[in-house]
Amino acid sequence: MTLRIYNTLTRKKEPFETLEPGVVRMYVCGPTVYDKAHVGHAMSVLVFDIIRRYLEYKGYTVFHVMNYTDVDDKIIQRANAQGRDPLELAEEYMHEFDQHLRDLNVLPATINPRATQEIDQIIQMVQGLIDKGYAYPAPNGDVYFRVRRDEDYGKLSGRKLDDMRAGARIEVDENKEDPMDFALWKASKPGEPAWDSPWGPGRPGWHIECSAMNLAHLGEQIDIHGGGNDLIFPHHENEIAQTESYTGKPFARYWVHNGMLQLSGEKMSKSIGNLVTIEDFLAEHDGDVLRMMVLNSSYRNPLTFNDEVIAQAEKALERLRGALKSALPGASLTEGEPVEALKRQTEATRKGFEEAMDDDFNTAGALGELFALVKAINQARDAGAADSVLAPAQQTLVDLGGVLGLRLRPETGQADKAAEPFIELLLEVRAELRRQKLWALSDLIRDRLKDLGVVLEDSKAGTTWHWE
RNA sequence: GGCGACGUGGCCAAGUUGGCAAGGCAAGGGUCUGCAAAACCCUGAUCACGGGUUCGAGUCCCGUCGUCGCCUCCA
Structure with missing residues (x-):
């Protein structure tokens, strides 16, 4: 090519x-x-x-x-x-x-x-x-x-x-x-x-x-x-x-x-x-927000810059990063159509990405390919795919995003790393509170953690968390 | 005045050699959920306007209107 x-x-x-x-x-x-x-x-x-x-x-x-x-x-x-x-x-x-x-x-x-x-x-x-x-x-x-x-x-x-x-x-x-x-x-x-x-x-x-x-x-x-x-x-x-x-x-x-x-x-x-x-x-704003704005349009055309567009870029970036969240608790699916579909999309994305970029650095087109992969990853996760299935697709997303200069996987510092066992502990306690339907207390934990940059997401299978 | 670019759904936008109009954000409806968040599913475009070429044009040609850049320092 x-x-x-x-x-x-x-x-x-x-x-x-x-x-x-x-x-x-x-x-x-x-x-x-x-x-x-x-x-x-x-x-x-x-x-x-x-x-x-x-x-x-x-x-x-x-x-x-x-x-x-x-x-x-x-x-x-x-x-x-x-x-x-x-x-x-x-x-x-x-x-x-x-x-x-x-x-x-x-x-x-x-x-x-x-x-x-x-x-x-x-x-x-x-x-x-x-x-x-x-x-x-x-x-x-x-x-x-x-x-x-x-x-x-x-x-x-x-x-x-x-x-x-x-x-x-x-x-x-x-x-x-x-x-x-x-x-x-x-x-x-x-x-x-x-x-x-x-x-x-x-x-x-x-x-x-x-x-x-x-x-x-x-x-x-x-x-x-x-x-x-x-x-x-x-x-x-x-x-x-x-x-x-x-x-x-x-x-x-x-x-x-x-x-x-x-x-x-x-x-x-x-x-x-x-x-x-x-x-x-x-x-x-994160530097990547400006990069997203640049990527979303053709480099040769004028770039619209205003608060609304900044906010849009910010949300789009969050969506890309959101695809890197781990599998649902207890997910174990490693074969079947959802798994195959994800594999197919991973290949299609890499190909589409290169085709777009080969055409005078069509970054907006390339981003579109990345979002197609995001959707496929999320679908697979919802279908219960295991981390081992999600990981290769997520890595492709991180790699191709990296080619565009995006930092999709934020580096977690030493301090963040050290906090993880304590976050896990809070989640355990909160799970027990939820079993007892003590909603006020469990919501308090969720709100306070949010303030500290830790986002909790409940699902049928259990609760997951990630850094904001 | 000269040269050049652009005008695609509410917003930002992609669209190889013309062949059923990507994607993101927002909005509405739904699924899931104690609530929330996230995610998933569903919903929307006479492609500025008017002509022309063609079996067929967002995509080519002409014209009109509009926006912008350069012509002076500027990424």
Whole structure:
């Protein structure tokens, strides 16, 4: 079965073929760290985490690079406003972001390069572009990329230079040959972070760091380049222009872009100010809840984000986890139609899951397959299937959920483990109370345990319990 | 104005090359139950609108309306 991926460059789904068999080189644009990250950033990170996990599930070795842009205008501006050192400010938000990634169960990238650590590579690349006539130093100390020299400029975003000019909100800059030329290197003003260069002290422009980091860590050509679809233009367009002009080779084979998260019908963004920070979200919800929201729709489409959808995702996650509960007390069924049906569904789910994911990471379809297995497990449990029968199906559920990055089986800590004999004891006592029809007391135990995170479920055969 | 995407039951949504419309949440009815919870069973869609191609279209083509993104920093 072959994986097909939608490629922004060709606007089609294409069979996935890597440059090197069995190996995927994937570069995903990370955040510019000048402020707290919001759930939109988290969405992007989750999308590419899911893609990465599935590629690994398919047997690929994935070199996953996610950068941090830790020097740019916004960082400097913010730091100046607070009277702080820009690099220190960036450092702080970077560490915060790292922590969010852990909380969201995002696998660490193979490498997290930072713009400020790649200055030599950047300078070398800018010089190379100047040497080839693709760039020119301007009187003000900036270095610009010469878009007119790059004949296929605009191929990713489907724009033509002349159309964009007609749009005409571009400021005319005396230093530029063409209004669309963009900075590779920016001369620094006094008090700004600066590095020495052949063109005087300055810092990298916005797009060049990604090109340089790609080159340094993944090579001249890569398999997947990802990011939010708001980066298609100008960021990725400019990256292509720089890198391909420099190397003379096609840069990334597949350009993959996630849709924007929508809050009350609008894109969540810093400039609009309709933000929900990752910190705020995680203070109230399990990280897997956000992941469920991402999984429930296509990564390329806008993602609806509001309280109702959050609640829905929360319930859906509970349903997945609920399927992992053990067999009914005394259940001993190990053969017969319910058992066979569960086996069949387990196989069907694995197959359906892969088919869905192979189709451009159709996570919503894959989730549907998981829920089919959930139903089958619950049916088997109701039919009295023994744990030994449920276990393989449940393990498949946990495994496939894991491919999507979901933590379905919450880890029980040492303390929880230690509490189990006492919970069992309370259940025994309560069973006796129920035999004597002392409902008030038995309900009290159930309510108090609930408060402590232990859920009791009574059935004809007896009572089961699980952590909330 | 230019480029692009989307519009599927109350809500979130899937839908390979066109062939009887997944799944989750919510709602109603039922089974089980001392009650509760969970689970199971049952119930619902003229696929924005109008044309066209076709034996047959949510799926292809044209048009209309609406929503959103990019074109300036943005995941």
